[in-house]
Amino acid sequence: MVTEHKKHVNVSTAIALYVSSVLGGGILVLPGLTAATAGAGALIAWVAVSVICLPIALMFGRLSSALPDAGGVSSFVRNAFGDTLGDLTGWLYFWVIPFGQPAVMLSGLAYAHYEFGLPRTATYVLAWVILCSSCILNIIGTRISAHAQSAITGAIIVLLFATILVSFPKVHAEAYQPLLPHGWSSVGSAAALIMWAYVGWENVSSIAEEFRNPKRDFIISIVVSMVIIGGLYAGSTAAVLGVVPPGQQDIQTAPLALxxxxxxxxxxxxxxxxxxIMIVVGSATAIIWGTSSLGASLARSGSLPGKMAIRNSKGSFQSSVLVLLAAYTIVLFVMYLGWVQISDAAMIVGGSAVITYGLCALAYVRLTRPKRLTSWLPPIITGIFVVALLPFFGKMLVVQFLIAFAYFGLRSIFRRGLIS
Structure with missing residues (x-):
């Protein structure tokens, strides 16, 4: 006798999952970075990206309905276009995390630099020690619990909400004038930075099949989540713009503390x-866990060394974790030398996200074969967004080019087992 799978996700559960997936440590610096980039125009960028991410999130949910066993964006692309593009999509995620996670770590420790005068060298050393410790914890099988992850998300919400709340009496209306001090192009540059804050919708799209009432509850949860996330993001940026005097140097490093x-x-x-500090330290273990699992998945498909798919006695993908640690070390050193800034890392992560969203839009059309106009809107809006935003990533897109070049150059070597 086959027992029917009980669907357990309701609106409140889905909202919690979406919010916790999208809210991340990057928001610690993005209000200041976008304010410095576009002035009051940053608010336009935040609202625009928030609105455009709605059909993108709906698209991922529809893809998960078509592929309920899908494991992520690489699975969507793999099912639509084959192993080559599927693996490449996975590479575009796996190899940008070593830029994103050190940047998140430094963004949290920048607050310690601002508040306590932590020396720059000590900041980078401490960032490496925390990342190294998190890697070791993963190797020995210690991973962040769901309760701890919820606490981190709660801490982000509290910090953003408190910043918005206490800023109201201190806001100066003239701080929002002129609206576009650096022109419309700066709004595009700010939007490119903001994409770092919205990476995550694709991570929970698979819960679309778990809704008790999917036709009603899925859309409600997406819209409510977007209102919460977009409101917190735009509100914290408005607080930074309205309270911090123009030209304040710390606006780009510790804007919320300021x-x-x-x-x-x-x-x-x-x-x-x-x-x-709690946010970035607590999130490191979870990010490493998830990324090492992605590395193992790519190794099983033959696009990374096979050893990365082997678990140690504690159940951890040790080789995959060590590859990440080596990459973190290299990126931190490059950032210490000043060759890559936190804003550059944000662009690198956002650039990969936008490219993979474009690939998923094509996969959506091929897999779901939409017939109604409403079904066509998510991929069309996503495609327009991708084409419009990609130029603003500028030279940072060279990283995605190098990742693709490395993938096509090395995949045959890995698949032949010449590097295990």
């Missing part, structure tokens, strides 16, 4: 710093 110090006092800034 707003809290100006609006409430030094004690609030200290609290923000403690929360920021």
């Amino acid at each position: 707003v809290l110090r100006l609006a409430v006092g030094s004690w609030a800034s200290w609290l923000a710093t403690a929360i920021a």
